[in-house]
Amino acid sequence: MDLDVATPHGRARVYVYTGGKPFDATRPAIVFLHGALHDHGVWTLLARWAAHHGLAVLAPDLPGHGRSQGPALDTIEALAGWVLALLDAAGVEKTVLVGHSMGSLIALETAARAPARVRALLMLATAYPMAVSPALLDTARDDPYRAIDMVNAYSHASIGAKPSFPGPGMWLHGSNRTLMRRVQDGYAAGNLFTIDFEVCNRYVGGLEAASRVTCPVQLVLGARDQMTAPRQAAALADALHAKITTLPAGHSLMTEAPDAVLDVLRAVAA
Amino acid sequence: MPGPSDPGFDTLAVHAGATPDPATGARAVPLHLSTAFVFESSDHAASLFNMERSGHVYSRISNPTNAVFEERMAALEAGAGAIATASGQAALHLAIATLAGAGSHVVSSAALYGGSHNLLHYTLARFGIATTFVQPRDLDAWRAAIRPETKLLFGETLGNPGLDVLDVPAVATLAHEHDLPLLVDSTFTTPWLMRPFEHGADLLYHSATKFLSGHGTVVGGVLVDSGRFDWIAAHGRTGRFAELATPYDGFHGMVFGEESSVGGFLLRARREGLRDFGACMSPHTAWLLLQGLETLPLRMARHVENTRKVVAFLASHPMVAKVAYPELESHPDHALAKRLLPRGAGAVFSFDLAGSRSQGRAFIEALKLFSHLANVGDCRSLVIHPASTTHFRMNDAALAQAGIGPGTIRLSIGLEDADDLIEDLKRALSSAKKAA
Numbered sequence: 001m002d003l004d005v006a007t008p009h010g011r012a013r014v015y016v017y018t019g020g021k022p023f024d025a026t027r028p029a030i031v032f033l034h035g036a037l038h039d040h041g042v043w044t045l046l047a048r049w050a051a052h053h054g055l056a057v058l059a060p061d062l063p064g065h066g067r068s069q070g071p072a073l074d075t076i077e078a079l080a081g082w083v084l085a086l087l088d089a090a091g092v093e094k095t096v097l098v099g100h101s102m103g104s105l106i107a108l109e110t111a112a113r114a115p116a117r118v119r120a121l122l123m124l125a126t127a128y129p130m131a132v133s134p135a136l137l138d139t140a141r142d143d144p145y146r147a148i149d150m151v152n153a154y155s156h157a158s159i160g161a162k163p164s165f166p167g168p169g170m171w172l173h174g175s176n177r178t179l180m181r182r183v184q185d186g187y188a189a190g191n192l193f194t195i196d197f198e199v200c201n202r203y204v205g206g207l208e209a210a211s212r213v214t215c216p217v218q219l220v221l222g223a224r225d226q227m228t229a230p231r232q233a234a235a236l237a238d239a240l241h242a243k244i245t246t247l248p249a250g251h252s253l254m255t256e257a258p259d260a261v262l263d264v265l266r267a268v269a270a
Numbered sequence: 271m272p273g274p275s276d277p278g279f280d281t282l283a284v285h286a287g288a289t290p291d292p293a294t295g296a297r298a299v300p301l302h303l304s305t306a307f308v309f310e311s312s313d314h315a316a317s318l319f320n321m322e323r324s325g326h327v328y329s330r331i332s333n334p335t336n337a338v339f340e341e342r343m344a345a346l347e348a349g350a351g352a353i354a355t356a357s358g359q360a361a362l363h364l365a366i367a368t369l370a371g372a373g374s375h376v377v378s379s380a381a382l383y384g385g386s387h388n389l390l391h392y393t394l395a396r397f398g399i400a401t402t403f404v405q406p407r408d409l410d411a412w413r414a415a416i417r418p419e420t421k422l423l424f425g426e427t428l429g430n431p432g433l434d435v436l437d438v439p440a441v442a443t444l445a446h447e448h449d450l451p452l453l454v455d456s457t458f459t460t461p462w463l464m465r466p467f468e469h470g471a472d473l474l475y476h477s478a479t480k481f482l483s484g485h486g487t488v489v490g491g492v493l494v495d496s497g498r499f500d501w502i503a504a505h506g507r508t509g510r511f512a513e514l515a516t517p518y519d520g521f522h523g524m525v526f527g528e529e530s531s532v533g534g535f536l537l538r539a540r541r542e543g544l545r546d547f548g549a550c551m552s553p554h555t556a557w558l559l560l561q562g563l564e565t566l567p568l569r570m571a572r573h574v575e576n577t578r579k580v581v582a583f584l585a586s587h588p589m590v591a592k593v594a595y596p597e598l599e600s601h602p603d604h605a606l607a608k609r610l611l612p613r614g615a616g617a618v619f620s621f622d623l624a625g626s627r628s629q630g631r632a633f634i635e636a637l638k639l640f641s642h643l644a645n646v647g648d649c650r651s652l653v654i655h656p657a658s659t660t661h662f663r664m665n666d667a668a669l670a671q672a673g674i675g676p677g678t679i680r681l682s683i684g685l686e687d688a689d690d691l692i693e694d695l696k697r698a699l700s701s702a703k704k705a706a
Contacts, residue, residue: 017528017529020320020321020522020523020524020529039531041529041530041531041532041533044321044529044530045321045322045323045324048320048321048322048529049317049322049323052320052322066531067502149274149275149276150274150275152276153274153275153276154274158289159276159277159282159285159286159287159289159345160285160286160287160288160289160338160341161289162289162334162337163324163325163326163334163337164324164337164341164351165324166321166324166529166530166533166537167321167324167332167533167537167540168324168325168326168332168333168334168336168337168340169332169336169337169340169341169344169351169352169353169354169536169540170341170344170350170351170533170536171286171287171340171341171344171345171349171350171351171352173276173345174344174345174348174349174350174351174497175350175351175497175532175533177276178349178350178496178497178498178532179497179531179532181498182497182498182500182531182532258323258324259323259324259325262322262323
């Protein structure tokens with residue numbers, strides 16, 4: 001569905017995937033926030049499970065990503081404000097927040113800004129600080145496709161993860177590379193790779209935000225994650241008093257280990 | 271900045287889509303000859319059926335061995351995913367049937383395998399899907415043939431049997447200008463010779479029976495999606511792709527293009543096309559194809575090396591009127607082949623005997639190493655007379671449009687010693703001369 005959502009640059013149309021069922025604001029809500037150069041499609045299985053098990057699902061394309069209007073927002077704080085505006089537009093008072101990578105920081109900052117509106121926080125493949133190497137950012141400025149290839153290789157622990165995503169027969173490296181290129185090419189107002197990765201790189205409020213979070217927090221980390229290694233989440237996990245589940249997968253947890261992530265989600269959303 | 275990338279082609283040919291089996295430790299890909307797969311619980315079953323979980327239910331829809339083959343093919347083609355099918359023809363049908371229905375239209379190159387021509391010209395027409403055939407080099411004809419109800423453009427990377435080289439970048443650009451996808455048959459080129467997605471194609475398929483297998487032991491096909499075509503956006507502008515952009519009553523009102531930006535086409539093709547048409551691949555076939563793929567780079571290099579030697583021999587023989595091989599300067603697509611097929615123009619080509627039909631028969635019957643049969647891409651060298659076999663249902667006009675004459679002979683060059691192949695051809699040409 002499409003929503004009209006306030007942003008620092010005015011109101012903009014947002015595409016929201018609702019998990020294959022019409023959105024019903026009277027049900028308990030769950031919001032899925034994707035990471036850099038992704039869109040709602042990274043949540044298909046989890047969102048469909050949630051929507052068909054009594055939850056009202058909002059899996060938006062972030063501003064400037066996929067089918068949502070731009071401009072892209074360039075700080076975690078601005079994106080957190082946008083999430084709260086999205087909840088207002090959808091008529092959601094309180095929700096579970098799920099975020100992957102950059103989306104996990106957006107979820108964290110949102111939970112810190114409006115603790116009363118967040119029932120639980122599930123952070124996938126997270127780290128704080130989420131530093132991005134200057135070399136990768138330099139590459140992205142000159143050759144975004146090359147930078148995408150690097151991120152793609154770093155994000156997958158295997159070239160044969162099963163049962164694949166969203167179903168058998170999908171080549172995870174290829175589908176992720178294609179998605180990142182499509183999202184990058186779909187943003188005409190600038191280099192979205194640079195915008196997204198700078199958003200992660202510049203965020204300095206993580207521990208302060210963690211001190212304001214009041215809901216239960218669960219982290220899911222990939223033991224073989226080369227983008228956000230588990231050790232890089234240790235301080236944040238301590239600050240959040242979070243439960244941690246570590247899976248034998250890489251950064252792309254929802255596609256490399258969809259069943260294991262669903263098992264955690266079921267417990268968090270219960 | 272140097273950094274990691276996906277593994278190279280040869281590595282992907284051996285490893286993509288597979289890891290050691292977690293249950294047994296088996297290093298080679300296990301052959302899962304199981305019709306169905308046990309549910310852990312009723313909830314698990316419902317989740318699989320409703321696409322809340324990924325996994326296998328029934329081998330018509332998916333199978334663990336087939337999935338490795340599908341992923342490996344997607345990897346080799348730099349695509350997003352793939353579906354294994356019962357044959358190359360099943361893959362072509364699946365591609366078209368996923369996008370088109372009664373009242374739809376296809377624009378196709380006229381330089382096609384006879385079976386594909388039959389499907390488009392006769393059989394799909396019976397179901398209300400019309401096709402306009404155009405000469406592959408005539409971009410104006412491609413453009414002029416597009417109608418509001420056109421769903422896709424289609425051609426073979428190397429047309430059968432004249433080896434017309436499809437100008438994939440130009441036809442893809444034209445297709446995209448009209449919000450249409452380009453589907454190509456890559457059977458003759460394999461991903462080792464050309465990766466059409468890197469030239470702009472959106473969908474491709476193979477008769478895996480041929481070079482992907484390489485051993486002449488199976489019949490199979492595979493449909494690969496680049497994941498690049500934006501079905502939702504194109505539908506918004508043209509209204510052409512309701513199958514992927516609007517709710518489908520046959521699968522819980524699913525809007526496939528919304529479920530996955532890059533996988534919507536394959537989701538519908540699998541969950542409707544394999545489910546309902548049922549032209550799935552046997553896991554045994556997939557397993558045999560995986561054995562073939564592991565040596566694809568090695569075999570294709572040898573196929574091309576042998577072909578070049580045979581082509582050079584035939585091109586200088588007085589009994590040969592014409593050799594149609596794009597690496598020859600005489601071929602109309604020579605320059606295009608140099609650009610799109612730098613590793614070689616494949617191992618299937620045709621030539622015209624300078625003689626009568628009876629001399630043609632004498633030639634074929636005198637061959638000892640070349641097998642006279644209807645196939646290509648085998649490790650064994652093959653020969654056939656298209657006008658009386660693969661293309662026999664086409665009338666003279668259609669034959670001429672496809673570049674086939676009454677004396678055209680098609681060869682598929684195998685992996686034998688090139689000197690032995692040339693000796694066999696030399697002897698057969700001598701027999702043909704005596705039969706005058």
